[in-house]
Amino acid sequence: xxxxxxxxxxxxxxxxxxxxxxxxxxxxxxxxxxxxxxxxxxxxxxxxxxxxxxxxxxxxxxxxxxxxxxxxxxxxxxxxxxxxxxxxxxxxxxxxxxxxxxxxxxxxxxxxxxxxxxxxxxxxxxxxxxxxxxxxxxxxxxxxxxxxxxxxxxxxxxxxxxxxxxxxxxxxxxxxxxxxxxxxxxxxxx
Amino acid sequence: xxxxxxxxxxxxxxxxxxxxxxxxxxxxxxxxxxxxxxxxxxxxxxxxxxxxxxxxxxxxxxxxxxxxxxxxxxxxxxxxxxxxxxxxxxxxxxxxxxxxxxxxxxxxxxxxxxxxxxxxxxxxxxxxxxxxxxxxxxxxxxxxxxxxxxxxxxxxxxxxxxxxxxxxxxxxxxxxxxxxxxxxxxxxxxxxxxxxxxxxxxxxxxxxxxxxxxxxxxxxxxxxxxxxxxxxxxxxxxxxxxxxxxxxxxxxxxxxxxxxxxxxxxxxxxxxxxxxxxxxxxxxxxxxxxxxxxxxxxxxxxxxxxxxxxxxxxxxxxxxxxxxxxxxxxxxxxxxxxxxxxxxxxxxxxxxxxxxxxxxxxxxxxxxxxxxxxxxxxxxxxxxxxxxxxxxxxxxxxxxxxxxxxxxxxxxxxxxxxxxxxxxxxxxxxxxxxxxxxxxxxxxxxxxxxxxxxxxxxxxxxxxxxxxxxxxxxxxxxxxxxxxxxxxxxxxxxxxxxxxxxxxxxxxxxxxxxxxxxxxxxxxxxxxxxxxxxxxxxxxxxxxxxxxxxxxxxxxxxxxxxxxxxxxxxxxxxxxxxxxxxxxxxxxxxxx
Numbered sequence: 001x002x003x004x005x006x007x008x009x010x011x012x013x014x015x016x017x018x019x020x021x022x023x024x025x026x027x028x029x030x031x032x033x034x035x036x037x038x039x040x041x042x043x044x045x046x047x048x049x050x051x052x053x054x055x056x057x058x059x060x061x062x063x064x065x066x067x068x069x070x071x072x073x074x075x076x077x078x079x080x081x082x083x084x085x086x087x088x089x090x091x092x093x094x095x096x097x098x099x100x101x102x103x104x105x106x107x108x109x110x111x112x113x114x115x116x117x118x119x120x121x122x123x124x125x126x127x128x129x130x131x132x133x134x135x136x137x138x139x140x141x142x143x144x145x146x147x148x149x150x151x152x153x154x155x156x157x158x159x160x161x162x163x164x165x166x167x168x169x170x171x172x173x174x175x176x177x178x179x180x181x182x183x184x185x186x187x188x189x190x
Numbered sequence: 191x192x193x194x195x196x197x198x199x200x201x202x203x204x205x206x207x208x209x210x211x212x213x214x215x216x217x218x219x220x221x222x223x224x225x226x227x228x229x230x231x232x233x234x235x236x237x238x239x240x241x242x243x244x245x246x247x248x249x250x251x252x253x254x255x256x257x258x259x260x261x262x263x264x265x266x267x268x269x270x271x272x273x274x275x276x277x278x279x280x281x282x283x284x285x286x287x288x289x290x291x292x293x294x295x296x297x298x299x300x301x302x303x304x305x306x307x308x309x310x311x312x313x314x315x316x317x318x319x320x321x322x323x324x325x326x327x328x329x330x331x332x333x334x335x336x337x338x339x340x341x342x343x344x345x346x347x348x349x350x351x352x353x354x355x356x357x358x359x360x361x362x363x364x365x366x367x368x369x370x371x372x373x374x375x376x377x378x379x380x381x382x383x384x385x386x387x388x389x390x391x392x393x394x395x396x397x398x399x400x401x402x403x404x405x406x407x408x409x410x411x412x413x414x415x416x417x418x419x420x421x422x423x424x425x426x427x428x429x430x431x432x433x434x435x436x437x438x439x440x441x442x443x444x445x446x447x448x449x450x451x452x453x454x455x456x457x458x459x460x461x462x463x464x465x466x467x468x469x470x471x472x473x474x475x476x477x478x479x480x481x482x483x484x485x486x487x488x489x490x491x492x493x494x495x496x497x498x499x500x501x502x503x504x505x506x507x508x509x510x511x512x513x514x515x516x517x518x519x520x521x522x523x524x525x526x527x528x529x530x531x532x533x534x535x536x537x538x539x540x541x542x543x544x545x546x547x548x549x550x551x552x553x554x555x556x557x558x559x560x561x562x563x564x565x566x567x568x569x570x571x572x573x574x575x576x577x578x579x580x581x582x583x584x585x586x587x588x589x590x591x592x593x594x595x596x597x598x599x600x601x602x603x604x605x606x607x608x609x610x611x612x613x614x615x616x617x618x619x620x621x622x623x624x625x626x627x628x629x630x631x632x633x634x635x636x637x638x639x640x641x642x643x644x645x646x647x648x649x650x651x652x653x654x655x656x657x658x659x660x661x662x663x664x665x666x667x668x669x670x671x672x673x674x675x676x677x678x679x680x681x682x683x684x685x686x687x688x689x690x691x692x693x694x695x696x697x698x699x700x701x702x703x704x705x706x707x708x709x710x711x712x713x714x715x716x717x718x719x720x721x722x723x724x725x726x727x728x729x730x731x732x733x734x735x736x737x738x739x740x741x742x743x744x745x746x747x748x749x750x751x752x753x754x755x756x757x758x759x760x761x762x763x764x765x766x767x768x769x770x771x772x773x774x775x776x777x778x779x780x781x782x
Contacts, residue, residue, distance in 0.1 A: 038314070038317060046318050077506065077510075081507055084502045084503035084505070085503045087502060088503050090322040090342060090375055090378045091375060093376070
């Protein structure tokens with residue numbers, strides 16, 4: 001969110017970072033206990049790391065495990081440090097950099113999907129155009145009156161960005177996005 | 191206890207769990223939300239409670255206790271202000287890796303979130319300054335959480351933990367689960383054993399070195415006395431020169447022939463030059479802190495680096511290393527010593543001869559030199575005398591933070607680990623007196639000296655009262671220059687000698703202050719009387735405040751000015767007013 005150039009709190013980091021910042025998607029498996037999300041995001045804000053997207057939900061009820069997916073931005077050294085810092089948190093079981101894993105499997109990126117709910121209010125030709133676009137983007141109408149639609153769309157963030165941009169002049173008034181859920185391709189588990 | 195079959199109140203569970211974890215002393219301060227625990231303390235004799243005068247004091251005392259014994263320090267505070275006052279020692283313990291368990295009272299669970307009297311979000315406030323923390327909502331989980339708190343505090347990289355216990359949980363009756371029968375966090379598994387291939391590679395690199403240096407830190411002390419023994423053995427075997435951070439002093443003896451002195455901002459010339467010019471650096475239990483490295487892009491430019499650390503996040507954080515070894519220092523050193531012994535061909539002595547000659551030349555530069563005086567006591571001289579006159583005793587030294595701390599590190603020689611307690615990472619003024627109290631509680635017959643400054647000592651001076659109450663004969667040796675000396679030094683370096691608020695007006699009369707508390711007050715401003723008075727101070731079996739008036743304007747050298755490299759030190763004989771005023775350039779000024 002801020003402090004792109006500050007890899008750690010060290011006062012001696014005055015030399016500008018020459019390495020390029022990259023977006024990486026991390027999967028963090030944590031015990032589902034009170035405060036665990038605060039520990040994870042507190043680490044990011046406290047050490048000046050970026051959060052571009054964050055999703056969290058319980059994934060294994062019996063084992064009390066939740067999975068947090070974080071898209072963060074940093075140089076390779078910073079990304080390595082973020083992973084090590086996350087692993088230091090006591091209720092964190094595993095941290096996998098899905099982007100690094102994908103690259104090691106010869107793929108460009110892991111599978112990354114997002115859900116968005118989009119409310120469009122309008123009349124006349126705008127409504128027809130909205131429905132045509134929804135069809136083209138494979139978005140579903142999940143609620144409607146004569147004045148509005150709520151559309152549900154699933155896909156890559158870039159696809160949703162594009163969909164949102166096109167809907168803007170057609171009466172878009174509200175958006176809710178889930179943030180990214182991600183997984184590596186192939187038969188191996190995390 | 192109420193019942194023999196493990197049914198008891200939460201407060202009883204707390205005492206039982208502490209006892210089962212080997213606790214003999216707790217440092218604390220009572221209040222509304224911990225009264226049930228204090229009531230249990232009243233009704234037992236196994237654990238002694240030391241009443242401090244401020245919760246910060248409880249934390250530092252527990253830190254001193256922990257660092258001088260290797261055991262876990264325990265503090266007990268009430269909710270709200272009790273917990274917020276504990277924050278400074280918690281962060282201090284986090285940065286210096288001190289095992290600390292803090293038990294805090296909390297308002298009853300039914301009132302949490304209602305802005306109740308003395309309520310604060312203790313787990314929220316202490317989350318970033320602890321290794322882990324818990325709010326206990328069910329009395330049946332209390333014992334397990336306390337056992338786990340002790341395990342997490344003292345294993346892996348040690349650190350502080352907080353167990354926040356609401357008052358109704360302290361009153362409620364539940365089951366005590368014995369130690370070893372409680373669930374543990376499966377996600378917490380510190381790695382002790384280093385990777386043997388990495389250690390082998392490290393040993394081979396060390397054997398090929400022409401200009402080696404060992405750079406050790408607090409991790410050696412934290413790993414236990416065996417790690418220090420192995421370190422000494424490794425130095426003996428390899429004949430490598432060795433330097434240490436502020437936190438690691440004593441792991442290798444100051445009288446050892448390979449000792450270079452402390453490194454870093456106020457470290458010795460020979461230590462910093464060796465770090466800069468070495469070809470193989472072996473970092474053991476240290477973390478490349480900014481006080482150590484100086485300007486990062488000029489840090490030891492031509493060396494290959496080996497880094498042994500138990501904390502994966504310390505590796506490659508500030509400095510990229512060639513051979514990282516993740517594991518406990520003691521375990522890794524054991525393998526390192528064994529593999530070095532097994533080397534088919536040990537390096538010839540001639541391989542490092544030139545290097546040792548360079549080091550001797552740097553050593554001859556005598557970088558800790560100061561101008562002696564017959565009229566005023568030089569602060570460095572005072573520490574030298576204190577050291578000489580306390581030799582041969584079981585001596586423990588704590589410090590506050592500032593110039594006196596650096597002079598103590600430079601001039602007091604430590605021969606054994608766990609004898610030197612100072613606030614390194616956080617730099618907490620006020621640490622020394624309560625830490626000395628904690629040390630003295632653990633070692634009642636030892637000589638415990640708090641080397642202090644006139645400004646720092648006033649930050650936790652109230653703990654004099656605690657020292658008196660428990661007959662703890664701590665010796666507070668104040669290097670009184672009537673300034674916040676280190677602040678003033680930086681104002682001279684950075685801010686055109688404009689001494690903004692660094693002069694302490696209205697200094698108390700420390701002799702009278704000591705007497706007011708019921709301690710002994712001493713005063714000395716004459717170099718000729720210094721020895722006699724120090725001996726008198728050591729002989730007294732009561733707490734002493736020694737007001738040692740020293741040269742007001744002495745500064746702490748050598749120094750690596752901010753933003754400079756190891757080989758750009760400002761040496762004492764070169765530190766003219768002009769050199770001091772221009773030592774730091776515009777870029778360095780932004781740094782701390």
